[in-house]
Amino acid sequence: MTKEKRQTEPFVHVTRRADMNKWVKLAIRLGAVLLSFLIILIVASAITGDGLGLTVKYIFDGNFATGFNTEEMFKNVMFLLGIAVALAPAFKLRFWNVGAQGQVLFGALCASILAFYIGDKIPNALLLIMMLIVAVVGGALWALIPAVFKVKTGANETLFTLMMNYIAIQLVACFIDLWKGKNSALPNFNIHGIDSIFGLKYGITYLIVPLIAVIVFVYLAKTKQGYEIAVVGESMNTAKYAGINTSKVILRTIAISGAVCGLIGFLYVGNLCRLSNTADGGYGFTAIIVTWASQFNPIAMAAIAFGIVFFEGGAGGIVDKHSNILNAYFSYIIVAIFLFLLIGCEFFINYRINFSEKVKEFFKKIFAKKKKTQAETEEETARPAEDITDDKLVEELPDDSPDEGVPPADPPQNGEANKEVE
Amino acid sequence: MLESLTSWIVGAVIFGTVIMFGALGEILTEKAGHLNLGVPGLMFIGGFASWAVAFLYESGTDEPSKFLMILLPLLAGFGAAAVAGLLYAFFVTTLRANQNVTGLALTRLGVGIGSFGGMYVLVKSGKSFGKAVNTYDVFAENLHSMFDFPEGSVVEAISRMLLSYGFMVYLAIICAVLIHLFLSKTRPGLNLRSVGENPATADAAGVNVAKYKYLATVVGAGVSGLGGTFYILVFCNGGWSTNNNMEALGWLAVALVIFATWRPLNTIWGSYLFAMLFWAYAYLPGVIGLKVSTPVNDLLQMLPYVVTIVVLIITSTRRNRDNQAPASLGLSYFREDR
Numbered sequence: 001m002t003k004e005k006r007q008t009e010p011f012v013h014v015t016r017r018a019d020m021n022k023w024v025k026l027a028i029r030l031g032a033v034l035l036s037f038l039i040i041l042i043v044a045s046a047i048t049g050d051g052l053g054l055t056v057k058y059i060f061d062g063n064f065a066t067g068f069n070t071e072e073m074f075k076n077v078m079f080l081l082g083i084a085v086a087l088a089p090a091f092k093l094r095f096w097n098v099g100a101q102g103q104v105l106f107g108a109l110c111a112s113i114l115a116f117y118i119g120d121k122i123p124n125a126l127l128l129i130m131m132l133i134v135a136v137v138g139g140a141l142w143a144l145i146p147a148v149f150k151v152k153t154g155a156n157e158t159l160f161t162l163m164m165n166y167i168a169i170q171l172v173a174c175f176i177d178l179w180k181g182k183n184s185a186l187p188n189f190n191i192h193g194i195d196s197i198f199g200l201k202y203g204i205t206y207l208i209v210p211l212i213a214v215i216v217f218v219y220l221a222k223t224k225q226g227y228e229i230a231v232v233g234e235s236m237n238t239a240k241y242a243g244i245n246t247s248k249v250i251l252r253t254i255a256i257s258g259a260v261c262g263l264i265g266f267l268y269v270g271n272l273c274r275l276s277n278t279a280d281g282g283y284g285f286t287a288i289i290v291t292w293a294s295q296f297n298p299i300a301m302a303a304i305a306f307g308i309v310f311f312e313g314g315a316g317g318i319v320d321k322h323s324n325i326l327n328a329y330f331s332y333i334i335v336a337i338f339l340f341l342l343i344g345c346e347f348f349i350n351y352r353i354n355f356s357e358k359v360k361e362f363f364k365k366i367f368a369k370k371k372k373t374q375a376e377t378e379e380e381t382a383r384p385a386e387d388i389t390d391d392k393l394v395e396e397l398p399d400d401s402p403d404e405g406v407p408p409a410d411p412p413q414n415g416e417a418n419k420e421v422e
Numbered sequence: 423m424l425e426s427l428t429s430w431i432v433g434a435v436i437f438g439t440v441i442m443f444g445a446l447g448e449i450l451t452e453k454a455g456h457l458n459l460g461v462p463g464l465m466f467i468g469g470f471a472s473w474a475v476a477f478l479y480e481s482g483t484d485e486p487s488k489f490l491m492i493l494l495p496l497l498a499g500f501g502a503a504a505v506a507g508l509l510y511a512f513f514v515t516t517l518r519a520n521q522n523v524t525g526l527a528l529t530r531l532g533v534g535i536g537s538f539g540g541m542y543v544l545v546k547s548g549k550s551f552g553k554a555v556n557t558y559d560v561f562a563e564n565l566h567s568m569f570d571f572p573e574g575s576v577v578e579a580i581s582r583m584l585l586s587y588g589f590m591v592y593l594a595i596i597c598a599v600l601i602h603l604f605l606s607k608t609r610p611g612l613n614l615r616s617v618g619e620n621p622a623t624a625d626a627a628g629v630n631v632a633k634y635k636y637l638a639t640v641v642g643a644g645v646s647g648l649g650g651t652f653y654i655l656v657f658c659n660g661g662w663s664t665n666n667n668m669e670a671l672g673w674l675a676v677a678l679v680i681f682a683t684w685r686p687l688n689t690i691w692g693s694y695l696f697a698m699l700f701w702a703y704a705y706l707p708g709v710i711g712l713k714v715s716t717p718v719n720d721l722l723q724m725l726p727y728v729v730t731i732v733v734l735i736i737t738s739t740r741r742n743r744d745n746q747a748p749a750s751l752g753l754s755y756f757r758e759d760r
Contacts, residue, residue: 014756014758015758016756016758047542096522096752098459098522098526149734149735149738153735153738153739154738155734155735155738156680156734156738156747158457158459158522158752159676159677159680159730159734160731160734162459162673162676162677163677163727163728163730163731163734164727164731166670166673166724166727167724167727167728167731170720170721170723170724170727171720171721171724173720173723174717174718174720174721175717177716177717177719177720178717285526285529285530286526286530288522288523288526289523289526289527292520292522292523293523324545325541325542325545325546326538326541326542327537327538327541329533329534329536329537329538329541330534330538331534332530332531332533332534332535332537332538333531333534333535333538334534335530335534336527336528336530336531336534337531339527339530340509340513340524340527340531343513343517343519343520343523343524343527344513344517344519346517346519347517347518347519350518351518
């Protein structure tokens with residue numbers, strides 16, 4: 001009994017690979033995106049009862065039907081990309097900063113405090129610059145709190161930064177309640193926000209976010225500090241032996257990460273002249289997936305951010321047409337499908353799947369049967385299909401390289417395999 | 423004062439039970455080395471499935487049976503969340519995807535399915551009001567209402583604090599004890615802990631790592647899902663609403679795991695304490711007889727998170743080996759990487 005058990009070989013055997021052609025990688029990822037689009041179409045159509053074509057139309061309408069939709073989409077891409085860029089240095093360090101939401105909110109709060117108290121007392125341009133500075137510093141400080149404890153005591157940063165989000169949310173709520181007084185909602189600050197340029201309301205944002213993205217990626221890829229981040233991220237011990245001050249690198253990098261988050265917070269307050277608990281646009285968590293899935297490739301990062309916002313807008317388009325049965329949370333499902341496929345496809349890039357001989361035989365058998373039904377010749381019906389596979393099996397046998405872990409004594413196994421075929 | 427203190431404790435026990443279920447499931451999952459950040463999503467899915475089943479069952483039958491009204495929502499909540507947990511387990515165990523990322527995606531999926539599904543079921547059933555009234559009555563049945571203590575007496579207060587809850591409150595405590603016994607007294611429990619601490623060693627010792635990871639994650643997800651069941655059917659009086667704070671509750675459950683230092687028994691008092699902190703802003707002013715302004719209220723609502731951070735820092739400084747997270751928490755295991 002036990003002997004028999006030991007000889008069963010797993011059907012699939014997975015090995016790590018690092019040799020994949022970059023075009024194949026790209027093809028796999030694009031395939032995942034296409035597959036997710038297909039699944040989303042099927043799910044959405046099944047729920048709404050529309051045809052596939054109509055659903056496609058709604059998805060595009062949701063993003064491009066009006067100038068407002070399109071602008072909204074590109075603004076969202078920028079905010080999502082901005083936060084994802086902010087997280088890149090931290091993740092390269094393998095520091096799981098899931099506190100982007102809190103860092104953006106705290107940056108926005110710092111800028112708002114300036115706008116609220118001295119907004120009408122100093123020149124507008126000076127005010128905006130000061131708001132920018134305090135937001136960046138605020139975001140950096142907020143991120144530094146968990147980083148300091150990570151360095152000093154080794155406190156788990158994932159959970160620490162997660163908790164910091166909620167503290168920031170409550171802080172913002174506190175100030176909003178303090179400022180709004182008897183009003184039902186917080187009125188806009190009495191300031192002149194960031195000017196629109198090129199006739200675009202978020203013109204400055206379109207300039208700043210890509211610029212920051214380029215700076216951060218050059219910093220990560222081309223500078224000594226960026227290299228230090230990579231070393232510390234790969235192996236803390238290697239970094240220590242190489243004489244890198246790991247604590248310093250961690251604190252510096254997390255401060256940068258938080259500072260960029262703070263900048264995004266400033267862009268929110270500066271553009272809209274108000275403060276809200278959703279200043280991160282709900283992208284604090286989504287950005288984590290964007291950063292991770294992009295593997296620090298800036299173009300991939302922009303593409304994934306675009307994909308998420310596109311599907312979100314598309315879901316919005318579908319919801320608009322069916323507001324009697326759908327609500328805004330429908331987009332969560334749509335985006336989650338996209339994210340899961342994006343996460344799952346990495347497996348096929350990093351690992352090679354080797355099917356065991358048994359499975360190969362099984363497929364061959366099916367394949368042979370298919371051939372048979374396709375051909376449907378007299379000769380073949382005279383000769384049963386089992387014989388064909390049996391012959392093939394015998395031919396295959398000499399090539400059979402025994403897998404690791406399986407005892408070299410093969411004969412009983414082969415006998416078993418033959419029995420199964422018969 | 424006694425009155426508001428009693429209400430505070432009673433409210434905290436009910437609210438705490440939601441977090442306790444979530445945290446117990448997460449402890450099982452983390453013991454296998456999986457940091458599942460999908461707890462909010464699991465609770466949403468569990469809550470939605472239970473509510474949908476309860477609502478459809480009682481509005482579809484003239485005389486709903488009490489037994490089925492208890493069994494169906496529990497099975498649905500546990501089962502639906504377990505299926506979602508299976509998705510997570512497949513991604514992180516078989517596909518070796520990053521745990522944080524997969525968990526966050528699962529949260530998103532769960533919140534989506536729950537919030538969207540609730541409305542969808544309501545619309546499809548043609549009703550504008552989605553309360554599973556009879557199921558709530560069954561879930562809220564308690565011993566306290568059978569006694570007739572004089573209003574305001576100490577005996578009445580004690581009876582309320584101990585006996586005024588539906589069966590799920592006690593079920594949560596039983597779950598905590600059972601999981602504790604499983605982890606500390608049984609062979610499979612020991613194996614599970616070894617998988618979370620050092621999967622390579624467990625593998626070498628003949629433990630089927632993948633099997634344990636799958637089972638712990640799926641069962642853990644189901645237990646977390648029961649938190650959602652309790653939230654909708656008891657805390658929300660059996661009524662569905664999209665505007666609820668279940669997501670924040672899910673994160674509180676993740677926080678409670680740290681607070682309880684990965685020990686199931688600690689979640690019993692930890693969850694009630696968390697809930698008392700969470701509701702401090704609503705009850706504390708009444709207890710100490712002060713009026714508190716809204717901004718201060720907002721600050722008071724930070725308490726559970728601040729306490730979690732303090733606990734996180736204290737456990738990390740003490741470096742007591744008994745109070746640490748499982749050593750391989752958050753890492754994928756791949757046999758050939760050894």
